Amino acid sequence: MQWTRRHLLGLEGLGREEIVTVLDTATIFKEILDRPVKKVPTLRGVTIANLFFEASTRTRMSFELAEKRLSADTINFSASTSSVKKGETLRDTARNIEAMMVDMVVMRHSSAGAPHFLAKHIDASIINAGDGTHEHPTQALLDLFTMREHVGDLKGKKVVIVGDVLHSRVARSDVWGLCAMGADVALVGPTTFMPSEIEKMGAVVSHDLEEATAGADIVNILRIQRERQDGGFLPSLREYTRLFGVTAERVARMRDDVVIMHPGPINRGVELAPDVADGERSVILEQVTNGVAVRMAVLYLLSRVRASERTEETELLAEVKV
């Protein structure tokens, strides 16, 4: 198995082998979730802190469930109840967490690079659960997992990501992951939602939804935040929907077996029509289920690296004593 990293800060730089390792591991864990007793003792004695400095429901619940399925001890920390509101710095918060002998930290933060900052300051393994508009690696991994379940090997498969790429950490992680897997990636959305030089990541950019989705194996639709029309990025949500909304009519012109995905939460009727979201091509709820298995896989793989470090330390100490 190919996994030697102690943190998962992003998918940038991850190779195909590493991603396949996570997906294969997740396949094993997904089988556990189908059992009557959905719990294994894999992470018994491991303490995990879930630090959510930004509101999150599904990601936080998904991680928490993954941790509990693996028998880890978990503590939760969210910005609304924390000392952050009292003016404590991230560094001090981190040091306090560390003083509690936490092994792993799952972190969501509104600042890009906040998990990298944390990784520099504490010894625990860090999992990025979304940092600003940078990355959301576990979301991308669960996307890749779901895609693989439906279309097999992603090499050469045509994947279209639609929406607000500029403000999307999911899009960035998806592009890194898909490119590493050898997929052909197209990003579709208005010009105002395309980050500078995004093509360099390996994707092509289009502003024509129908053209881009013709022949696509997978269409992944990003959430459009309602406040974007106030920032001058969009004339109106109505205009966005007219150009880029994924409607049943448009899906009918796509491949018959196209897979429709969305990281959630959905703005029904804006980026995605309700009948498509709930329709037979949609795998949106499967993504949620798979998210738990994928996060179990990530937690397991990172904990194994920590455990092997500790074993080496112990062996080293033993040698010194001899």
Next chain:
Amino acid sequence: MSRILVKGGRVVDPVVGVDDTLDLVIDGGKIGEVSKSIEANDVETTVEADGLIVAPGLVDIHVHLREPGNEDAETIESGARAAAHGGVTTVAAMPNTDPPIDSASWVEFVATRPAAVSVHPIAAITMGRRGKQLTEMSELRDAGAVAFSDDGCSVLDAGLMRRALDYARMVGLPVISHCEDPTLAGSGTANESYSSTRAGLTPVPAAAEEVMVARDIILARTTGARLHVAHISTAGSVELVRRAKADGVPITCETCPHYFSLTDEEVLSYDSSVRVNPPLRSAADVRAVRAGLADGTIDAVASDHAPHTHEDKEVEFDAAPPGMIGLETLLPVTLTHLVLEKVLDLNRAITLLTAGPAGVLGLAAGTLSPGANADVCIIDPTATRTIEPSWFVSKSRNSPWIGRELQGFAVTTIRRGEIVSAEYDRAGGDAGADTEDRARRRGKLAVHA
């Protein structure tokens, strides 16, 4: 006041057109004789400068000394010591303190604080730097202000900027413009580029700077006022200034060491020491800035020394205040990245650090001609050093150069005939027991009682 003989150095003074191995006598705080083999018996101090460069004391026209208001990060006294350590003998201090320097009494405060180097106050263009009402420019000038700037932000109201330039023309001082359109820059923290996309940092387009440079060039042409553009960082800004100069617009501009040595890829580390405003730009911008330095479009290199406490900077990238300290690395970064990389010859580099900036603000500094103030920077061009936090004299340590190697350092700084910094007497942090040997080897600096 002591007599000092600086012996056997390569004296470089682009103003006089000197570049030769010469001796130099300092007497009564002024430059005396400069010639071959001066035999002087009545000197108190002889500085053996064999193998060293003897240049005019450096002039840094863009520094933030944080006093009044943020003395934890820097004071005028500590900033001046940092300047001396970096070979800088004259600084112009920006008015974005707390409170801002917008009254005669605050100008006098800055101008008269005890300091190891000459500190010239720059006063605000508008009261409180709020961009609403002009300051009392003539009184500020009489109190010692050498220019006006609302540095940190642009005067957004074009009509008011036009009046400011018009009025400053009467007062006879330049206006220094921080060119940044906040409607384009937004809350951005990184240059709009593949780097900002990869890092997921909110982008600042080059246009945020260039739109204001263009506007202010047009206003300078309209008013005939002296405009100086601070810290230009993009290829477009360089080109705008180049064309304006060709058109005869009364404009000068500066850039900073980080805009010709570092690129926006630095932000991928999320290290807040590279969070600066304007942001580090692309490799193409760096090349254009270098070309502008070489062809005379850019008149001065200034540090934009911006001290911040460790507590303020040790935070998430986008929460960190922008700015980096630079007084002490101004010279070595210029020598390492412009002279060693053969972008400029030594004479041009020295000009950009001395006579160039002195000319921008009309300061009596930047030359070693006889009778001039004895401000001298003695440089060891071969000295290399990996920058460590403890090497800095500034109260702050927010430098992107920590951990990187630079070559060419000031070893002795003389201001108005007094040695205000010398490598041999620096305590702590600096090579410890090795110091004397180092002085002998590099500085060859002998002090006679």
